[in-house]
Every structure is written in C-alpha cells, then in structure tokens.
Amino acid sequence: MPRTVLTGSRIRDRRLAMGLKQADLAAQAGISASYLNLIEHNRRRIGGKLLVQIAASLQTDATTLSQGADTATLEALEAVAEQGADTHVEADRAEEFVARFPGWAAKLVEQGDRIEGLEQTLRGLNDRLTHDPVLSEKMHDVLGAVAAIRSTSSILVETPNIDADWRARFHANIDTESRRLADTSAAMAAHFDRLTRDDTGFTTPLEAVAAFFELRGFHIDEIEQHGEGAIDGLLDAAAEFKSRSARRMARIVLSLYAEDAKALPLEPFTRSASALGYDPAALAARHGVDMHTVFRRMATLPRHPDRPEIGLVTCDAAGAILLRKPPSGFSLPRFGAACPLWPLFAALRSPGMPMRQLIQSSEGSYFTAFSIASPVGQSSFDAVPVIRAAMLLVAADAPAEEPVLVGSTCRVCPRRNCAARREPSILSQKG
Amino acid sequence: MGNSVLLIEDEPNIIEAISFLLERDGWTVRLHTEGVGAVEAVAAANPDVVVLDVMLPGRSGFDILRELRQGAAPADLPVLMLTARGQTKDRELAESYGVSGFMTKPFSNAEMLQTVRDLAEGRPPSGS
Numbered sequence: 001m002p003r004t005v006l007t008g009s010r011i012r013d014r015r016l017a018m019g020l021k022q023a024d025l026a027a028q029a030g031i032s033a034s035y036l037n038l039i040e041h042n043r044r045r046i047g048g049k050l051l052v053q054i055a056a057s058l059q060t061d062a063t064t065l066s067q068g069a070d071t072a073t074l075e076a077l078e079a080v081a082e083q084g085a086d087t088h089v090e091a092d093r094a095e096e097f098v099a100r101f102p103g104w105a106a107k108l109v110e111q112g113d114r115i116e117g118l119e120q121t122l123r124g125l126n127d128r129l130t131h132d133p134v135l136s137e138k139m140h141d142v143l144g145a146v147a148a149i150r151s152t153s154s155i156l157v158e159t160p161n162i163d164a165d166w167r168a169r170f171h172a173n174i175d176t177e178s179r180r181l182a183d184t185s186a187a188m189a190a191h192f193d194r195l196t197r198d199d200t201g202f203t204t205p206l207e208a209v210a211a212f213f214e215l216r217g218f219h220i221d222e223i224e225q226h227g228e229g230a231i232d233g234l235l236d237a238a239a240e241f242k243s244r245s246a247r248r249m250a251r252i253v254l255s256l257y258a259e260d261a262k263a264l265p266l267e268p269f270t271r272s273a274s275a276l277g278y279d280p281a282a283l284a285a286r287h288g289v290d291m292h293t294v295f296r297r298m299a300t301l302p303r304h305p306d307r308p309e310i311g312l313v314t315c316d317a318a319g320a321i322l323l324r325k326p327p328s329g330f331s332l333p334r335f336g337a338a339c340p341l342w343p344l345f346a347a348l349r350s351p352g353m354p355m356r357q358l359i360q361s362s363e364g365s366y367f368t369a370f371s372i373a374s375p376v377g378q379s380s381f382d383a384v385p386v387i388r389a390a391m392l393l394v395a396a397d398a399p400a401e402e403p404v405l406v407g408s409t410c411r412v413c414p415r416r417n418c419a420a421r422r423e424p425s426i427l428s429q430k431g
Numbered sequence: 432m433g434n435s436v437l438l439i440e441d442e443p444n445i446i447e448a449i450s451f452l453l454e455r456d457g458w459t460v461r462l463h464t465e466g467v468g469a470v471e472a473v474a475a476a477n478p479d480v481v482v483l484d485v486m487l488p489g490r491s492g493f494d495i496l497r498e499l500r501q502g503a504a505p506a507d508l509p510v511l512m513l514t515a516r517g518q519t520k521d522r523e524l525a526e527s528y529g530v531s532g533f534m535t536k537p538f539s540n541a542e543m544l545q546t547v548r549d550l551a552e553g554r555p556p557s558g559s
Contacts, residue, residue: 136516140486143515144442147536151448154540159455166451173444 007051007066010099012040014058014065017100028057064099073098073105080112138188145181149174189412205246209253210324212240218325219302220257224266228258257300263289264297273298278308278394280370281354291354291372295392299325311367311393313344317386327393329365333409340420341406344391347371351387358396360403362413367393433479435459436547439469439495440484440513445536449482452540453547466490470503478508479551485514485521493524500529509550513538532556 015025026036038044055062074094081089098105152170222230231254241247264287276282280294299312311327326332343357351373359369373389407413410422436458440446450460463472466487485492511532512525525533532546546556
C-alpha cells in the first residue's frame with residue numbers, strides 16, 4: 001500500500017485485518033453500512049468525531065488512519081529492509097505492514113537497531129583486538145616467554161649430559177619465564193575483562209543493574225534523600241539501562257532499595273550498626289526487620305574509614321550469582337561459577353538457618369561471612385519453593401581461630417591442593 | 432661457508448638459549464641487545480648470518496633490515512628475522528624489505544639451527 005493511500009482505504013484495510021464485518025463497524029460508529037462502504041472506497045470524506053469513533057473501534061488512533069503509519073517507523077523499516085540484501089522484502093507494502101501489525105513492525109525496527117548496535121560492537125572489538133597496544137604488548141610478552149621456555153626446555157631434554165652450570169642457569173631461566181608467563185596471563189585476563197565491559201556494554205539486564213550499582217559504590221544518595229520518587233530520574237539519567245528489560249529490572253531493585261531505606265533510615269541505622277558491631281542478627285532484632293533487609297541495608301552503607309569493608313552476594317538455588325558487591329580484599333567473580341567453599345552455598349542446604357563463618361580470601365583478607373537462605377514469595381503446597389541465599393561479608397581482623405580458606409573462582413584462584421577445584425588456575429599457585 | 436652469527440635480540444633468556452644452541456653447533460656468536468646501533472654492529476662484526484628480532488628497544492627490526500638492504504651491509508648478507516608478531520602483513524613487510532628468512536616465536540631449536548645453516552650456505556631456508 002503506497003503512503004499516499006487514502007483514509008477510507010486504511011479504515012477498510014484495518015477492519016479486514018481485525019476480521020470485523022462492515023455492518024458491525026458501521027453499527028459501532030452509528031452509521032449505516034452503505035455509508036461506511038462509501039467511506040471505505042474513498043467516496044465520502046471522513047473526519048472529526050466520526051473518525052475518532054471509528055479509530056476507537058479499530059483500536060487505533062485517528063491520526064494513524066488519516067495520515068498513515070508513523071513516518072519514523074516506516075523509515076526505520078526501510079533501513080531494516082536494506083540490511084542483508086539477499087532477502088526480498090515487499091518494500092512497497094511497508095505502510096500496510098505497519099498499519100496492520102504495529103507491534104511486529106516496532107519489534108522488527110527494535111531488532112534492526114539491535115543488530116546494527118551489535119555489528120558496531122563487533123567492529124569495535126575487532127578493531128580493538130587488532131590495534132590494542134596493551135594487548136599487543138602482552139601478547140608479545142607471552143610469546144617471548146613461551147619461546148624462551150620452549151627453546152630452553154628443548155635444550156635440557158636434548159642434552160642429557162649438559163654441564164651442571166648451564167643446567168642450573170637454564171632451570172632458573174625457565175622458572176623466571178614461567179613466572180613472567182603467569183603474570184602476563186593474569187594481566188591479559190584482567191585486560192580482556194575491562195575490554196568486555198568497555199566495548200560490549202552489558203549483555204544482560206542483570207549486568208547493567210550491577211554496573212549501575214558498582215559505579216555508585218552501592219549507595220544511592222538520591223534514594224536516601226527522596227525515596228521512591230527519585231527512581232524515574234535515576235533511570236532516565238543512567239547510561240546503563242538502554243533496554244526496556246534492564247530498566248524494568250533496575251526499577252525492581254531500586255524500589256527494593258527505597259523500601260529498605262524507608263524501613264531503616266540511614267542515620268539511625270548507621271548509628272545502631274556501629275553500636276552493635278555490624279552484627280546483622282542484632283540489627284535485625286533491634287529494628288524488627290528480617291535478616292535479608294539488614295544484609296541489603298548494610299551493603300548500601302557508604303564507605304567510611306571507621307566502618308569495616310562490607311560486601312554482599314546473593315544467589316538462587318542453582319548457585320547463580322544474582323547480586324555481587326565485592327568488598328576490598330575479596331574478588332567476586334563477574335562471570336562463571338563461584339568458589340563452592342563459600343558459606344553462601346552451605347546456607348542453601350539449610351534454608352532458614354543463619355550461619356556465621358570466618359573466612360580468608362585468596363587475597364589474604366579476613367571476613368566474617370553471615371549467610372542465610374530463605375524462600376521467596378508465597379509458599380504453596382503445589383509448587384516447588386523458590387529459595388535464595390545471601391552472604392554478607394564484614395571485614396575482620398586477623399583471627400585467633402583458623403578461618404575457612406575460600407577463593408573467587410577456580411580460574412583466578414591460586415590455591416594449590418584445593419579439594420573443591422573444578423579447573424586449573426591461570427595464576428601461579430600457592431599452598 | 433663462514434661460521435659467525437650476529438644475534439640482535441633483547442630478551443636475555445632467549446639470547447642465552449640461542450647462543451648456547453649456535454655455539455654448540457660450531458658458530459661464533461656475537462651479540463647486540465638493542466635496536467639503536469644495530470646497523471653499526473653489523474658493519475663492525477661483518478657476520479656470515481644476522482639473526483634479528485623485530486621488537487627491539489629504540490628501533491624496530493624492520494627499520495634495521497631496511498637500512499641494511501639500502502646499502503649499509505653487503506646485499507647478499509643473510510638476515511633471519513625472529514618475531515612474536517606472526518601476522519601475514521609483518522611477514523609481507525619483511526619480505527618487501529628483503530628478509531632472507533622469517534620465523535615466529537615460539538620456534539623449534541632444530542628449525543632455527545637448520546635455517547641458519549641454510550642461509551649461511553646460500554640455500555633457501557627449509558626451516559622457516
């Protein structure tokens with residue numbers, strides 16, 4: 001249908017698309033079927049109240065019927081049609097498509113935008129990988145170290161009667177180069193992590209929400225001051241929430257933050273947290289709230305020299321990390337499975353039972369880990385309960401008792417002889 | 432066939448490994464560890480083969496090769512380039528400047544030795 005199509009034709013087209021009889025639409029509009037027939041064949045002009053009435057019956061608006069589909073959508077569809085030249089599209093019927101299937105048209109445009117965005121990301125990454133000076137330097141270091149190790153170890157293997165001095169020198173060289181390789185590999189892994197964050201944006205809504213909180217140190221002043229009313233402004237201003245699903249998820253999380261802030265206002269809660277030694281059970285009892293609320297509220301306290309480092313991790317029953325606020329001295333994995341020795345996972349085995357455990361991170365820092373798992377939502381005899389666990393990490397001094405040694409995730413954990421190890425570490429290991 | 436090699440390389444542990452291999456194979460190895468002054472070092476040493484790293488402090492191996500081929504050294508002086516950058520464009524650049532052999536790190540000791548021997552005897556390198 002060309003864009004110059006007349007209002008009557010659009011009415012007819014939409015009516016047919018909705019499977020509505022001419023007589024029924026006429027009756028709804030309070031006119032005769034024969035008069036509607038004349039309108040639909042563009043032999044009578046239509047406007048004003050009657051057009052509004054017919055538009056309402058056709059579940060659209062009068063402007064769409066009188067002026068056709070949204071020009072911006074049509075232009076965007078034309079751009080989508082030009083992507084991937086192999087597929088023939090009925091470009092001359094774009095307006096008809098938009099008019100009949102506005103939701104599908106919008107979806108197609110949205111996906112076209114997304115494809116374009118992903119292609120840009122891919123080009124950017126490709127460019128980065130080819131020209132990134134840091135990556136190039138690290139790759140040179142890795143290959144240099146590998147070349148030295150390969151040549152030296154071959155010499156040792158192929159020369160069994162090598163002079164003892166040379167053997168000692170070559171052993172020392174292999175040791176030096178293997179350390180260099182380990183350090184460079186770790187630096188490359190960290191660089192890739194940064195690249196992914198910088199260039200690809202956030203692949204999931206969960207990541208976008210996590211990035212939003214990380215950037216603000218997990219403390220949102222606007223909500224502390226204005227409560228729920230600040231959320232719309234925060235969502236509009238945040239660069240992280242490009243997709244509707246990320247925005248939706250952020251709204252849920254920020255609303256929960258606002259509820260927590262209302263239940264436990266910052267100043268009195270900060271005072272009691274300090275007075276009660278940052279003990280979440282004591283705080284829950286003092287303020288009459290559940291443990292999860294106290295965990296979340298403690299994790300959103302602003303950093304302060306007089307306050308211990310506080311971190312928080314939550315997961316579902318499958319162990320998937322839902323929220324992570326890493327405290328200084330304890331890396332929490334951004335991707336992949338976490339260390340199975342975390343008390344968080346022990347809590348999942350006994351829902352409702354609070355657990356307190358002293359732990360030491362692979363970076364050497366000590367934390368008191370408070371963990372609890374609880375059912376989420378309404379309980380039912382006919383449904384499997386949804387269980388979520390949370391682990392609050394409060395920095396501790398060097399303890400008198402033996403802590404449980406935990407890591408971040410196996411790939412970057414240097415602990416040797418760990419019974420829970422799933423895969424080798426890329427770091428040099430320690431005992 | 433002569434028996435001297437000038438190794439232009441800055442990685443100490445690679446220098447040690449290559450020197451050991453070449454000396455065990457009967458070569459006299461001289462060393463220059465940076466890009467600056469490498470062309471002069473070639474003129475002074477007058478080697479039978481040059482083993483030249485690409486990424487050197489001060490000056491790239493490509494620049495050094497180009498200057499050598501522009502008359503700073505005998506036109507038939509064999510130059511074997513060693514590089515961690517094995518991309519096609521690097522190899523093409525080296526070939527356009529007149530490299531005799533091109534090996535990417537990590538390399539096998541046997542291939543490296545065979546290539547040096549081939550170049551010294553004026554044969555096309557079989558190892559690179």
